[in-house]
Each structure stands twice: as structure tokens, then as C-alpha cells.
Amino acid sequence: MATAAPTRINHPAPHAHGRDLLRLMILSRVLEQTCCELNPRWFPAEGEEAAIVGAFYGLRSDDFIAAHYRGPFIAYYLRGADLARLIGQALAKANGYARGRALGFTGPFELGCLPWVAGDLGTSLGVATGVATGYQYEGGDRVVVCSFGDGTSNRGDFHEALNLAAVWKLPIVYVCQNNQYSISLHLSQVLATDTIAARAAGYGMPGVAVDGNDVLAVRAAVEHAVESARAGLGPSLVEAQSYRLSGHWASDPGGYRRDEDVAAWRERDPITRLERQLLEAGEVTRHDLDQLWQDARDEVARAVEVAQAAPSCDAADIGLGEAYAS
Amino acid sequence: MTTISPASVDFTGSQPETPSGRRLTFVEALVEGMRDEMRRDPSVFLMGQDVGAMGGAMQGSKGLYEEFGPRRVKDTPISESAMVGAAVGAALTGKRPIVEVSFGEFLPTAMNQIVLQAANLHYMTCGAARVPMVLRTRVGDGPYRGHPQSYEAWFAHVPGLKVVMPATAADAKGMMVAAIRDPNPVLFFEHMWLYHGVRGEVPAGDHVTPLDSTFVRRAGRDVTIAATGWMVHKALGAADLLATEGIEVEVVDVACLSPLRTEVVEESVRKTSRLVVAHEAWRTGGFGAEIAATIAERCFYDLDAPVARVAAPDAPLPLAKPLRDAFLPDVRDVAEAVRRVHAG
Numbered sequence: 001m002a003t004a005a006p007t008r009i010n011h012p013a014p015h016a017h018g019r020d021l022l023r024l025m026i027l028s029r030v031l032e033q034t035c036c037e038l039n040p041r042w043f044p045a046e047g048e049e050a051a052i053v054g055a056f057y058g059l060r061s062d063d064f065i066a067a068h069y070r071g072p073f074i075a076y077y078l079r080g081a082d083l084a085r086l087i088g089q090a091l092a093k094a095n096g097y098a099r100g101r102a103l104g105f106t107g108p109f110e111l112g113c114l115p116w117v118a119g120d121l122g123t124s125l126g127v128a129t130g131v132a133t134g135y136q137y138e139g140g141d142r143v144v145v146c147s148f149g150d151g152t153s154n155r156g157d158f159h160e161a162l163n164l165a166a167v168w169k170l171p172i173v174y175v176c177q178n179n180q181y182s183i184s185l186h187l188s189q190v191l192a193t194d195t196i197a198a199r200a201a202g203y204g205m206p207g208v209a210v211d212g213n214d215v216l217a218v219r220a221a222v223e224h225a226v227e228s229a230r231a232g233l234g235p236s237l238v239e240a241q242s243y244r245l246s247g248h249w250a251s252d253p254g255g256y257r258r259d260e261d262v263a264a265w266r267e268r269d270p271i272t273r274l275e276r277q278l279l280e281a282g283e284v285t286r287h288d289l290d291q292l293w294q295d296a297r298d299e300v301a302r303a304v305e306v307a308q309a310a311p312s313c314d315a316a317d318i319g320l321g322e323a324y325a326s
Numbered sequence: 327m328t329t330i331s332p333a334s335v336d337f338t339g340s341q342p343e344t345p346s347g348r349r350l351t352f353v354e355a356l357v358e359g360m361r362d363e364m365r366r367d368p369s370v371f372l373m374g375q376d377v378g379a380m381g382g383a384m385q386g387s388k389g390l391y392e393e394f395g396p397r398r399v400k401d402t403p404i405s406e407s408a409m410v411g412a413a414v415g416a417a418l419t420g421k422r423p424i425v426e427v428s429f430g431e432f433l434p435t436a437m438n439q440i441v442l443q444a445a446n447l448h449y450m451t452c453g454a455a456r457v458p459m460v461l462r463t464r465v466g467d468g469p470y471r472g473h474p475q476s477y478e479a480w481f482a483h484v485p486g487l488k489v490v491m492p493a494t495a496a497d498a499k500g501m502m503v504a505a506i507r508d509p510n511p512v513l514f515f516e517h518m519w520l521y522h523g524v525r526g527e528v529p530a531g532d533h534v535t536p537l538d539s540t541f542v543r544r545a546g547r548d549v550t551i552a553a554t555g556w557m558v559h560k561a562l563g564a565a566d567l568l569a570t571e572g573i574e575v576e577v578v579d580v581a582c583l584s585p586l587r588t589e590v591v592e593e594s595v596r597k598t599s600r601l602v603v604a605h606e607a608w609r610t611g612g613f614g615a616e617i618a619a620t621i622a623e624r625c626f627y628d629l630d631a632p633v634a635r636v637a638a639p640d641a642p643l644p645l646a647k648p649l650r651d652a653f654l655p656d657v658r659d660v661a662e663a664v665r666r667v668h669a670g
Contacts, residue, residue, distance in 0.1 A: 064419075101452060106450070108454075109418075109455045115451050117443060118443065118446060120438055123439055125411070126411020126443070127414045127418070127439070127443050128415060129415060130411050130412040130415015130417070130418070131419055133412045133416045133423075134421045137416065137421055160405035160408035163408070164402065164405055164409070164412060168400075319452070322452070323485040324448065325448050325457075325458075
């Protein structure tokens with residue numbers, strides 16, 4: 001019924017969507033770094049762009065996503081979210097999708113994204129699994145992609161959600177954005193197994209661990225899992241193994257880990273890697289790459305300008321009477 | 327000690343003006359409410375442990391699996407957090423799930439989903455998201471004496487949740503129907519002594535009891551008792567007793583704990599000038615404190631005596647019958663509180 005052991009997918013050939021994936025990773029890098037500059041409490045996603053873009057690329061507009069709190073803006077952008085409104089959320093501006101009522105990294109529900117309405121980890125897996133329950137109930141072939149961190153995989157909600165999804169064969173793909181750190185704790189301090197994907201076997205669902213710095217590998221694994229879910233074959237767990245290059249939050253000096261470890265992972269930067277692959281394959285030129293970075297910087301700069309000009313959240317819009325729907 | 331047994335309760339409920347002649351138990355009425363809504367609205371489905379072929383704990387979903395099958399009556403693993411999460415998520419897709427947490431004792435395992443997700447989603451998306459779900463659970467003492475915890479006050483504390491606790495068969499049906507139709511997460515507390523004991527007239531067909539209901543169950547001029555759930559019936563027992571002593575008690579059934587409306591209690595207190603609040607849950611931080619505080623704010627100058635609370639003592643709930651009987655508030659406790667307030 002399920003693959004017992006995690007398998008690694010090798011995907012060396014440049015992908016048909018390579019250039020688009022590169023554009024999105026560069027945009028994610030610039031976007032999230034800009035948010036970190038604007039908000040020292042922002043959660044940097046530097047180095048994890050392949051895991052994020054690879055997880056949420058190529059979905060249908062009637063699918064649903066629940067993105068991990070680290071680096072979700074590119075996932076929302078893929079759903080059609082407006083960059084200026086997202087940056088406004090990082091700045092607590094009134095132009096954010098939640099107008100200041102939810103966490104800064106909240107997703108626009110109206111675009112099929114799970115909002116972040118609480119700062120706990122793990123409950124998003126339960127709700128995303130519920131959306132998949134709703135999709136299964138209505139028939140059709142809509143799917144949910146839900147990402148979460150390696151730390152979150154130690155919450156009991158992970159266990160309950162994955163077991164329920166497997167038992168009910170729900171159309172959902174769980175993507176573990178493994179950056180090896182729960183704030184200051186390395187994965188080896190909180191996990192006794194080699195991979196998180198190995199847990200999938202215990203639930204009776206396929207589990208694969210892929211190089212999370214290889215966007216083509218992440219994309220291929222998730223695409224396969226999405227097709228499987230869409231075909232009614234049930235959920236999968238994909239572990240994208242990456243590394244958190246920056247601190248837990250923007251101003252976290254990260255003194256709890258060795259500089260040489262960070263430096264070694266910088267050598268494996270997912271963006272540099274895809275750039276090199278595409279250059280070698282002759283799919284892009286140096287000039288193309290410069291242009292991609294410049295376009296991303298321009299696009300984000302324009303959005304920042306709009307966000308900064310947006311009004312701050314106004315107490316008059318606190319909406320105390322809106323706790324209940326009518 | 328004066329006790330009240332469920333079998334002695336004969337109570338009609340909120341719709342006496344259209345007598346149907348049909349007398350159902352509380353749980354029969356409850357299941358009928360779910361069944362009617364499932365027939366009417368294909369987006370309604372039920373999930374929980376043992377709700378399927380077994381028919382539910384204490385027959386709480388009897389007959390539904392046979393009529394609607396496994397797609398709409400879904401048995402779940404013992405995973406309260408995932409079950410409630412499944413309901414929240416399904417509700418976000420426009421379904422109207424009813425999730426059953428077998429007993430209130432298990433609610434803490436689903437706390438995050440209830441208070442962090444279900445309660446927040448509508449407000450924090452500026453209205454883009456709606457969570458039309460019902461979470462039903464069994465609470466309080468009962469014939470099987472298991473899982474007696476009553477945690478309803480915790481949830482009444484959290485804005486965004488609706489919390490109801492019907493005390494009659496008619497309201498079990500009517501409030502279940504209203505809860506399913508409501509666009510918000512509704513926590514539906516079912517007291518286990520009411521389940522098979524309280525038989526009452528229940529209208530057939532479409533019967534809706536508004537969720538914000540508060541009822542005067544017995545009129546009286548001397549003292550008001552505001553009670554919830556099973557304590558409504560103990561309050562009625564106390565009222566019978568006190569009538570023989572010349573004290574006329576007005577019994578108010580606070581069937582909706584949140585959002586709380588106290589107009590009916592206020593009106594009663596303006597008449598009686600005396601108030602006793604009664605619930606089976608613990609005293610400290612219990613729901614009675616909220617009623618007492620609200621009445622103190624709004625009716626201070628109408629009161630002729632301090633408000634009295636009847637509740638369980640602030641200690642863990644013991645399980646053996648003699649200990650349990652000594653622990654839980656009973657008719658005698660209510661009557662004593664009324665006498666004290668009446669004399670004050």
C-alpha cells in the first residue's frame with residue numbers, strides 16, 4: 001500500500017519550468033529579506049526558497065494551501081496575492097489581507113490560503129486536513145498542500161492529522177520544510193530518526209525525503225504526490241531537507257551554532273545552484289540572471305513603496321462586533 | 327437528603343403552545359434534530375468516535391448511520407484534535423460538519439483547534455472565512471457515572487464560539503437544528519443525566535430554538551434561580567420543595583452561555599430582588615460567576631441580598647458514587663441557598 005522507506009528522488013536534468021522556478025526563488029529571497037530589513041521580528045527564509053517554491057508551484061486555483069510561517073509570501077504570491085498587501089502585513093499596515101487582525105504571515109483565505117490566526121504550531125495541519133475532508137466530501141479532485149517545519153513535526157497534531165488523512169485517504173500533501181532548527185535546537189536534539197519522511201510508513205502513506213535545496217527535486221516529489229492525491233490515492237509526506245541560513249528571527253544572531261556549518265550550507269544555496277544548472281544547460285545567460293534579480297528588486301521596491309504609503313491599522317477598524325458571523 | 331431522579335422529570339420545554347403529543351427523550355430529540363438537518367441539507371455530516379454502526383455513545387447518533395451511510399456518518403480514530411481540526415477545515419469549505427467529542431472530559435485534547443482556530447478564523451480574516459460547525463459533547467454526572475467533567479465555562483470565556491447547554495428535549499432538538507444552521511462554531515453541551523431521563527413534548531418537523539435562548543421555566547415572586555443544564559431540573563425540584571415552605575421561586579434556564587444574554591435574568595431579578603445561580607461545574611471561575619457579575623453590574627440596586635452561588639466545590643471530582651453524591655450540588659444545596667438569600 002505504501003512505500004515503507006523514504007526514497008530520494010534524483011532529478012538532475014533542468015526542468016521545463018526551471019526559469020520560472022528560479023524567478024520565484026529570487027523573488028522570494030528579495031521579498032523575505034526585505035521584510036526582515038523592515039521588521040526585525042520577521043522570520044527569515046533565506047536558503048529555504050527551493051523547499052517553499054517547490055512545494056506550492058503548479059497548483060490549481062481551486063486547490064488550497066497551508067504554508068509554513070517561514071517564507072510563506074511567495075506561496076501566497078503564487079495564489080495571486082498582491083505583494084504590496086503582503087509587505088503591508090509585515091509592516092502592520094491596514095492594507096494587509098487581515099487588516100492587522102491576524103499574524104503578519106497570515107495567508108489570504110479568499111485566495112485559498114490558510115490564514116495564521118494563532119501562533120501555535122501544528123493546528124494548521126489539522127485545519128488543512130479538514131479542508132481536504134471537505135474536498136473529499138464534495139467529490140471532485142481538489143487537493144490541499146500543507147507545509148510545516150521540522151519542529152512542528154514533533155507536535156501531536158502532526159500524528160493525529162497524518163493518521164486521519166491516511167485512514168480516510170484524503171487529498172492532501174504534507175510537505176515538511178526541514179531547516180534543521182527548532183529555534184535554537186538542532187534536529188538531532190529533538191528527533192531520534194534519520195528523517196521525518198520515515199514516519200510516513202507508520203501511517204501507511206508514501207514518504208519521501210528530497211534535497212530541499214534542489215527545487216527541481218522538491219517540485220518533482222510534490223507534483224507526484226499532488227497527482228496521487230488528485231487521483232484519489234490519498235495523502236503523502238514529502239520532506240524537503242534544507243537549512244536555515246539565518247537566525248530564527250531577523251535579529252537573532254544565532255550564536256547557538258557553528259559558523260562553519262552555516263558557511264558550508266551557504267555553499268549549497270538553492271538559488272545559486274539552479275542558476276548554475278540553467279547556465280550550464282544554456283537555458284539562461286549571465287545577463288538573464290542579472291535581469292531576474294533586478295526585476296525582483298524592482299518589483300519588491302515598488303510594493304514596499306505602496307505598503308509604506310498605506311495607512312497604519314486604524315483602531316476604528318478593530319471590528320469588535322465581528323467576532324461572530326451573521 | 328432530597329434528591330431528584332431523572333425518571334421523575336416531566337418537562338415540556340420551550341414550545342408548549344403547539345403541543346404535538348409526541349414525547350421523546352432528550353437524546354431521541356437530539357438525534358432527530360441532526361437527522362432532520364441531514365435530510366434537509368446535504369452539506370451536513372457527522373463525525374466522531376463510534377457514531378457509525380454502533381449508534382454513538384449512549385445512543386447519541388442512533389439510526390443515523392443506517393439512514394445516511396459511512397460518507398455522512400464518519401467514524402474517527404481517537405484523535406480529538408484532528409477530528410475538530412477536520413470539522414474546522416471542512417466548515418471552511420462550506421460544509422456543515424457536526425463533530426462529536428464523546429465526552430467533555432476529552433475536550434482539552436482538542437483545545438487548540440477550538441480556541442485558537444475555530445474561534446478566531448472569522449474575525450481574523452475580516453469575515454472572509456466562516457466556520458459553520460457544531461461540536462457536540464457529553465458532560466456532567468449521569469447514569470453511567472463516567473467522564474463527568476463540565477468544562478463549559480472555559481469555552482464561554484472565548485469570543486467567537488457559541489456555547490449552548492439545553493435542558494429539555496424540545497430544546498435539544500431545536501437548538502441542535504439552530505446550531506447546525508448557524509454560521510459560527512457552536513459548542514453543544516449535552517448533560518448525561520438528561521439523556522434518557524428527560525422526556526418531553528417535541529414538535530415534529532422543522533423546529534428551531536434560537537441559540538441565544540433563556541427561558542423562565544417556573545414563575546415565582548420571591549427568589550430567582552438562574553441555572554444551566556441538569557441544574558435547571560434540580561432548581562425546579564428545589565422550587566417544589568420551597569413552595570411547601572411558602573417561598574415562591576422563579577427558575578430561569580440559561581440555555582445559552584455564550585454570547586450571554588441576561589435580559590431574562592435581569593427582568594426576573596427586578597421582580598424578585600434575589601438571585602441564586604446554580605451549575606454543576608466548579609465554583610471558582612465557573613459560569614455562575616459571570617451571571618452574578620453581570621447582575622451585580624446591571625441590577626445592583628434591585629438586589630435585596632447578596633447573590634448566592636451553588637456549584638461543585640473547588641476540588642477534583644471524585645468518582646465513587648458516595649463521594650460523587652456528596653460532591654455534586656443537589657436539590658438540598660439549591661434549596662438552602664434560596665432560603666439563605668430569601669432570609670437575607
